[in-house]
Amino acid sequence: MPPPKDVSQLSAFLGLVNFYGNFVKDLHNLRVSLDALTKKDAWTPACQSSFDRIKAILKSDLLLTHYDPSLPIVVAADASNSGIGAVLSHQFPDGSEKVIxxxxxxxxxxxxxxxxxxxEAFALIFAVQxxxxxxxxxxxxxxTDHKPLISIFGNKKGVPVYSAxxxxxxxxxxxxYNFSIQYVNTKDFGQADALSRLISPHTSEPEDRVIAAIDTEITAEILDNCNHLPVSFEAIQTATSDDPILTQVINYTRSGCWPKIDRNSPLFHYYNRRESLxxxxxxxxxxxxxxxPKLLTRRVLYSYTKPIVDRPE
Structure with missing residues (x-):
């Protein structure tokens, strides 16, 4: 785990300390110099020392345990804009968790x-694999700390049809898999949140290839569906990039940060369906x-509604 590079990563690391501080006496005392760093931009030797000591404790026997098939298992996973983190833990009778x-x-x-x-869903899939x-x-x-996934992955009646x-x-x-899915507030999810932000460079592993195969399959399916349209996939790409509404929707969809949308806004239709986008x-x-995109709508609709002309035999 590399040292934090910005306030966001530092806050994630402090969240990790806060989570495990419930189980390790005096761990919070080591974070004083790091807390001060959130108010000024200067990584000092004292900060590095605190970071190294905390990291050593997090890797020690105080918080780690061996796998025991008789104990309950907890899998926690989280995603940031740059990475994903996952933790496999045992839950002990006193409610504490130790990492496997x-x-x-x-x-x-x-x-x-x-x-x-x-x-967020990818983080869960990565974790279980x-x-x-x-x-x-x-x-x-x-x-998970992403509440919409509870209704998608925790639905015993099947996957909602509106899901992406x-x-x-x-x-x-x-x-x-046999699991129960639980929502955890982000402020109480430091063990997985920090790992998703403080990560080493990507290396490919076998589970990556399984997930990549799904992405390839979906892309191929979408491209095949486009072959039945009167416009090409490339034309849809170009028109989408030129459409200010769709461009805005794509940005909100990728970030997951939708503002409150007025009912009269052209974005409201997409806001109501944001979980399926x-x-x-x-x-x-x-x-x-x-x-x-709107630019191509008339052409597509016309191809499906144009009158059929009888041809002489």
Whole structure:
């Protein structure tokens, strides 16, 4: 885990300290110089010393434990704009958690373009695949700080039809596991949040290839669907980039930070469907359907509604 480079990463690290400080006496006392750093931009030797000492404690036997099949398992995962973090823990009778395994990964350029809900979902998929040998065939608790995923991945009646295409595929993958999903407020989720922000460079692993295959399959499916349209995928890409409304929707979808939208705004239609939105190669999708930009709407509608002319035999 590298030292924090900005206030956001520092806050994430302090959240990690805050979470594990509940289980390690006097851990909070080591963060004093780091707390001061949130108000001034100067990484001092004292800051580095505090960071190194805290990191050593987090890696020590005080917070780590060996896998025990008799104890409940907790899998926590979180995503930032640049990476994902996951923690496999045992829950003890007193309510405390000790870590079995930490994992983190930077997001590839393509995955950085995922909507925020897809990034959060990807973190969960990464976690269950990373910890597969510990959790497959037994019940575990899956924790997330992204509340919309509770209704998508925790729905016992099946995957909601409005969910984005990737979410539907990933939800199907999770059917292979026996878990209960729980929402945790972000301020209490320091163990996974910090790992998603303080991460080493990306290296490819086997589980990456499984998830990448799903992305490739979805892209191929969308491109195949576009072959049945009177406009090309490239034309949709260009028209989307020139459409100020769709450009704004794509930005909100990728960041996951939608402002409050007025009912009379042209964005309101998309705001109401924000959980079903995703992006692919610069185009906007709602569930598995591509959104046609306004510039091309008339041409597409005309191709489906133009009158049929009888031809003489």
């Amino acid at each position: 395994y930490h994992a983190s990964r930077t997001l590839t350029p393509a995955r950085k373009k995922y909507s925020q809900i897809e990034k 990373k910890f597969h040998r510990f959790i497959h065939g037994r019940h575990f608790i899956l924790k 295409n990737r979410l539907q595929r990933w939800a199907t993958m999770l059917l292979n 995703s992006t692919i190669n610069g185009c906007l999708l709602t569930s598995s359907r591509i959104v046609i």
